[in-house]
Amino acid sequence: MDQLLPTVIQQKLQQLNRTTGRQWAVNHYKDSKPGDKKYIVDVFGELIGSEHNQSWRFNLPYEVFLLESSASCDIINAANDPQIEPNKQYHFTNTDPVKKILIDIIFITNSQTFYALEHSDKQAIENAGMPLKQTISKLVNAINSKRNTRQQDIKSSKHQLQTLILPLINGPNSNSLTEIISFVGKKWLYLPNDDLPSSLHSYPLTRDIENRAKIMTHHKLDIEKLKHQLVKHETAFTWASNITQAHADELYQQHCDILNITNSHKKQIVNMSADARLMRYLFGTEISSNFYPHHRHVAFSIDAVAKFSLAQATLTSQVYLPSQQGWHVQLPTANRQRTIDLGYLRAGFEFNLSGFAGCSALANAKLHFSMGKTNKNAGKLFVKGINDIDKTISAQADAFAGIEMGCATCGNLAWDNPETREDDNKNFKEFANVGYQLAGDLGLGAQAGFYITFTNGKFRIRLNAGIVCGFGVNGVIDYTVDVHHLNEFVMFVYHKIKDYNFGYLGFIDKNAFNILSDILTFYAFFNVQLDQLAHTGIEQAITWYNGLKQNWHSPQLRQQYLEQLIQHLRSNAHKLKFTPPEVKGRLLYLLTEKASSTIEQSQRQIILKILDYLQSIKDYDQVLKYMSIDGHRTDQQHAEDRLQHFLADWSKNKFIVKLPNKALINTAVKRHT
């Protein structure tokens, strides 16, 4: 049992042995009350006392009261042992020099170092952490307050918190948030700097490997070995009894990931970056007295979009709103007489820092998205969250959402692409990224909540967050279709046109659709891939089609264009799969133009290939309606006559008899897969 005794008690017992001339054994000891630093030690054995300079009072069984701090003790004969004078009090005076008592061990996550603390050290560290603690407490109090000045209080405490936190993320002191795990009492502490007294006894885990001391073995942190390594042979220090193996076991159990990083050389699964440390702080370790990241997960919503382990502290965690399964979006048209089925959409976000805090409030929370408007933040997405149910989380969410540098998130927009499904499960594919802010209102079409434009060389999507992210979420998100998403974007638009039975789409600006048609026409002519079209490529596609329109009156140039088209589509007919009727109409118009007789047969073959990709009778009708060079509506009968006239073996039924009236909704294009 002796090994369980605090060092200070052991030393005092040794002194007792020396004084009495006997070996005393410890039966058990217990901490009387936390903090009073008074220990009761039951001993057994025979006392033959000589009194020297000590005074004793014995009772039986012998109970020894040892005061940790005074280095003296009283021994009481509690049972009236007849061999000992009843109730005689002996006072034991320690003749050894007063030793400094180490009352706690802390672990600094960034430096992976243990430190031994005296009472004054611990007090100093807690004092250093007070500004952060007080500021966040002030903010939480302001948010929970019902005072008239609530808004003003929140604003001022947010500003105060921001002043403290921002330097920890950016600037010369950006790595200076010190994250501390304590053995005793409060488990997590944070200091807004990395200044620890140099006089502290320290023991880095890296040295443990060099020393082969193995303070951690067999999934256990050996407290005695650690203590030994911290003070080695220094006799001026003694350990308080409260730092026990039980504390070490608990600490190891909760933080084994953190403790094992260096020791085992295993893959680092705990993020120790400044941002991750800050995130753990933001999550509320300063508010809650105990924080067990190894077991604690934060579920963002009931159907558990993403569970997030704070121990792993994946700073940019992918979160889906409203869920991984997406949201079936049905939009009313501008005149609200019909509904456009956008299928399943899903918004993916990469939250960080306070964005994460906002996200953690998602369950039953009201989230508000907005695009940054300042010089620094234009085009970035910001999220604010207020949760009426969980005040603790909501306080943090609201608190940090307003911090400029901390709450920007990035994200993407994905749709359930039936083309890429391998089974009945949804298969979400990204087709746009958050970014770029459109100035001003977008006019009537945008009121529907989902609107595509073409501005400054790219397709943009403005989205009412509520229609994709679900109820309780509001605000506006601006997405940009980057070049690498163009292929997916084309498939998305085509499927929506098809699902709407090739009718007018209210959610895409007319010019944007014209540009898309120009791009797809260009795509049909040349050996280019959509995702390889840089900005200049899109512009090139537009100016190229301008050229075609202006040169079409020239028989020779017309011949050249047609040869190019025939040559390319002969072996790339799959490119026609996702072309809307407006583009098929254009191509049919071009291909039904008389040119040299040498290519006439080839023209017919390509026309048949185009007709092969029709999905419904309505699709066919629409193709005829747009059978013109610039996509203008034309007379359907006239267009059909033109087609019939050009095709030698014309039979309308031959082409459309097998077509359904309506294309299948939310399914892959079945024909020509």
Added chain:
Amino acid sequence: MLYKLFISLFIFITQSHILCAKAATLTKPQLIQQTLRHMVFVKGGSFIMGNGGNNYKHRVILDNFYINKYTTTYLEYDTYSKLTHKPLIQQMLLFMHWRHGGFPVGTSDWQQAKAYCRWLRQQTGLAFDLPTEAQWEYAARSRGKQVNYATNTGKLNIGVNYPNYSTHPQKVGLYPPNPLGLYDMSGNVNEWVNDWYDLNYYNHSQLLNPQGPTTGKEKVLRGDSYLESPQGSSVYMRFHDRPKAKRQFHGMPLINYAYGFRCVINQ
């Protein structure tokens, strides 16, 4: 080889035919008088240029200047071409009705725009030039007002104060001007300005009469064209392109008639 020769010969013949197509023109005094009549005085001042992000908000102070209330038209540019014995611009489009008269000239090259303003300078002795980017934005925003669009209301009302959807440019001045009296600064055609393009120029722009970077690979265009969604017509939007357009792709012509311009007179 013979085939290519044949094609070239054919193109030459057809081009010659187009060259013969007539474009209405003015006399030199008529052109100069009309131009001066269209110049609107813009009192200089201080304003915050940009709207954040890459368009970093920064203060700019401008001297007084005049700016043409319209973008330059085919009628004006054809007159200039005739007087300077240059070939007609956008000859391939001569058979299009919107290649003539009061429609905005399509200057696919920045130099074509710059040369026109310089010629006016030579003819009049006045400091004609392309506007700087700052001048353009200041004028479009009616001396720096906080508006998104250079329409009469600062908002878009398509078909009322902004061109309806079209596959080609509209006649200049069809829709109401901005409060300063300038037409089509949002929509119709992109407008070349004097400045070289630099994404980050706003971060270190001069305070007084900024002239843009000293060098660059692309020139700035402002305003918006019929090719883009109306939302792109924001007075803050910056476009950029090579000063000399590519002419061909796979041997086939590329035609850009969405870039126009207007001149200023600096004091």
